[in-house]
Amino acid sequence: MALGTPVAGATSYSGAGGTQVSPAYPAGILSTDVVLFFLGQKPSTANGGTAATPAGWTLREEILAAGGYGATLGVDTGNTNLRIYSWDTPITGQTGTKAIGLGQNNVSWAFIVRIPTGGGTLSYGSADGQRTTTPTSPMSIALTNGTSATDFQAGDKAIWAMCIPTDVTTPGQFSAQSVTATGATFATATELNEPDTAVGNDMGGYSAYAHVNSGSSTTAPTVNATLAGTLTNVRGPVALLRVRELAVSATATVTGDEATSAAEPITSAGDANTAATGTQATSAADTITATGTTSISGTASVTGASATSAAQSITAQVAYVEISWLEVAPVVNVNGTATVAGAQATSAAQSVSAAGGANTTLAGAQATSAAQAITAAVSAATTVTGASATSAAQAVSASGQANTTLTGASATASAGTATAFGTSNIPGTANVFGAGGTATAGTVTAAGTALVSTGGTSATASPGAVTASAANPISATATVTGAQATATAATIQANSGSVIAPAGGTSRRRPFIIAPAMPRFDDDVSAVARVGSATATAEFGEVLAHWMADAVISLASVQSKSMAGRPSAFGGHNPSDEELLFLLAF
Amino acid sequence: MWFTPLLPGGAQLLSGGGIARPTSDITTTGWSASSGLVLYDMIDEVTPSDADYIISPALNATPGAAVFGIAPTQGSGTYEVRLRGRRTDVSGDIRVLLLDSSGATVGTSSWQTLTGTFATYALSVTTTGTAARVRLEVQ
Numbered sequence: 195m196a197l198g199t200p201v202a203g204a205t206s207y208s209g210a211g212g213t214q215v216s217p218a219y220p221a222g223i224l225s226t227d228v229v230l231f232f233l234g235q236k237p238s239t240a241n242g243g244t245a246a247t248p249a250g251w252t253l254r255e256e257i258l259a260a261g262g263y264g265a266t267l268g269v270d271t272g273n274t275n276l277r278i279y280s281w282d283t284p285i286t287g288q289t290g291t292k293a294i295g296l297g298q299n300n301v302s303w304a305f306i307v308r309i310p311t312g313g314g315t316l317s318y319g320s321a322d323g324q325r326t327t328t329p330t331s332p333m334s335i336a337l338t339n340g341t342s343a344t345d346f347q348a349g350d351k352a353i354w355a356m357c358i359p360t361d362v363t364t365p366g367q368f369s370a371q372s373v374t375a376t377g378a379t380f381a382t383a384t385e386l387n388e389p390d391t392a393v394g395n396d397m398g399g400y401s402a403y404a405h406v407n408s409g410s411s412t413t414a415p416t417v418n419a420t421l422a423g424t425l426t427n428v429r430g431p432v433a434l435l436r437v438r439e440l441a442v443s444a445t446a447t448v449t450g451d452e453a454t455s456a457a458e459p460i461t462s463a464g465d466a467n468t469a470a471t472g473t474q475a476t477s478a479a480d481t482i483t484a485t486g487t488t489s490i491s492g493t494a495s496v497t498g499a500s501a502t503s504a505a506q507s508i509t510a511q512v513a514y515v516e517i518s519w520l521e522v523a524p525v526v527n528v529n530g531t532a533t534v535a536g537a538q539a540t541s542a543a544q545s546v547s548a549a550g551g552a553n554t555t556l557a558g559a560q561a562t563s564a565a566q567a568i569t570a571a572v573s574a575a576t577t578v579t580g581a582s583a584t585s586a587a588q589a590v591s592a593s594g595q596a597n598t599t600l601t602g603a604s605a606t607a608s609a610g611t612a613t614a615f616g617t618s619n620i621p622g623t624a625n626v627f628g629a630g631g632t633a634t635a636g637t638v639t640a641a642g643t644a645l646v647s648t649g650g651t652s653a654t655a656s657p658g659a660v661t662a663s664a665a666n667p668i669s670a671t672a673t674v675t676g677a678q679a680t681a682t683a684a685t686i687q688a689n690s691g692s693v694i695a696p697a698g699g700t701s702r703r704r705p706f707i708i709a710p711a712m713p714r715f716d717d718d719v720s721a722v723a724r725v726g727s728a729t730a731t732a733e734f735g736e737v738l739a740h741w742m743a744d745a746v747i748s749l750a751s752v753q754s755k756s757m758a759g760r761p762s763a764f765g766g767h768n769p770s771d772e773e774l775l776f777l778l779a780f
Numbered sequence: 781m782w783f784t785p786l787l788p789g790g791a792q793l794l795s796g797g798g799i800a801r802p803t804s805d806i807t808t809t810g811w812s813a814s815s816g817l818v819l820y821d822m823i824d825e826v827t828p829s830d831a832d833y834i835i836s837p838a839l840n841a842t843p844g845a846a847v848f849g850i851a852p853t854q855g856s857g858t859y860e861v862r863l864r865g866r867r868t869d870v871s872g873d874i875r876v877l878l879l880d881s882s883g884a885t886v887g888t889s890s891w892q893t894l895t896g897t898f899a900t901y902a903l904s905v906t907t908t909g910t911a912a913r914v915r916l917e918v919q
Contacts, residue, residue: 222809226838286842310810313838515872515918516814518833518898519864520823522800522850522878522905522914524857 197228197351197439198310200403202386205305208296210394211238216293217304223288228309228316228437229281230254233294234357234389235302236274236397240267243275244297251279255320255340260431261359262326269395270360276399276431278355280318284308301394305387305401309351311439319344319436321414325356325429331421332370335432339414344436346378346411353386354417354434355401363423364390364398370420371402373434375411380404399430801826804849806913810837811846820848828864830898836918839872846916847879854878854911856886861903861914867894873919876903878911886911891919 203220237243241259256277263273296302320340352373365388372383383404390398802820813819814832822832837843861876872894878887887907
């Protein structure tokens, strides 16, 4: 894991002779971060000055009484101290400040730096040195490795600071910082800050970091910087940390004729590998797991004439989620459709539901629809087309149109119900077209037009009821068209016109046709029965209408005959009790 | 235009006009871009592209969420948050929350398990208020 970019919090300063300094944590701290505390101190006593390491923190590097001033100490002059601590167990989301206790203190500066990591094991090395004379620019300071040497490797971070006893030119004193070490190459360094304070006897300094691009260093580092302004007293300690996230690997290797690797689980934060090489090499590792965060692999390698690998499992974790595209799309204007087309097409869909139109369509010579239900918030329709088309849909319901349509030579509709339950002007329709078409739909109910229409040579319509039930101009119609059309509909009811119109060679009709509402004075409600054919017959029926509208039985044919028809119109007066009872009976 | 997908049952989605996309970075701590520093720019294209992407924090360290501003804002209703993603390990899940302009949650999707290669996922979210931000959570 490459270490992330260091982020420094604001620099804080102690009061003159203060007993503590409390810098703020940088934002965004994670538990996996490297968190470092840099402390520069000008003592109140020459070559003195103390700091108490906070609980939970570890002193990684310190260089004291540095600058070459001996016992000289005063404004803008004197030896200073520099310390670097690391937080043992960072807390995700930590905010606020961290105080550190000071002794023999004239003035101190401090800041906290976080360096993101991948959560792997961390390693530190250190080095320090000092400038003891007035420098020229650029200034180079050779450091000496600490107990844990820097030994830079690719992926490491070098982060360092210098403390000086003056603030004459800071925070614009330093630029173009760099670090070098034989055998390693570093990226361009970045300055983090230049502490600067006129509190007490004044002090300044800078901090910077650089990424190690490649190589493996064989010497202690040298740090460099370009200087500006007054160079007098640009002297003092430099402390440097090398930070590394370990790419730990675990390997079990067995080599030799008949080599056997019986390693038990191998777990590593880096690569986890097992390899057996030999004429009859066998690897029996149970589990190989690489548990780090990036660029980690797990392998089992067996090489040999009769090589056998018995590793149970190999897992290599590089645990991230990557997202390349995102959009938020509203769900609107929804339609649902099921379509089956074929010679003997069959639809067994259980239900089709949608927020928009929901349709099922079958087309074929013997198309059969067994859809249980079709429901939609807008419209719903089932259509079956074919020579022997059959629709067994249980129900078609919609807030808009609800239609069942069958077309075919022997089309049969046994749909239970077509219901449109919206608020106005919504038709419900059951249509059967075919030479011997039969409509046995139980009920057609609509808030608008309610219609049963059967057409065929021997068309027969026997719907139980055709009802248009809403308040205003709504009609109901049963139409049977065919050479020997017969209408046996029991009742047709509407608040506006209600019509039954069989038309055919030997048409017959036996309905009650009623326009039964109790309309306002200015409403015209009519009822009409028409039979038009060569031998039309009206066997029985009541045709009733209200108010100023017409009640008509019209037979138009060569041999038309009315057997029991009774047109009645109640225009201009209230119906009698007898008439009302008659109406309510239907 | 990309495509106009059908929901199960034939529901249809708009593919333009009302579709909201990321327009700003709000909270991206621990997340990074495959290139550059602006994260939302990695995922805001009209035509899906895997050429650039955002990378979550490591999943083994309680990864934080990423929050992006979106435009246009979306009123309460049913939405399909479509994204392309992948995991880099043996497991990786994502869910999406829609937030109002103050950061309060107005809708949450279920967790979606990702595969190891970029694939398109559609997460259904029903909101109770105006959505102005999208929050990505991973585990």
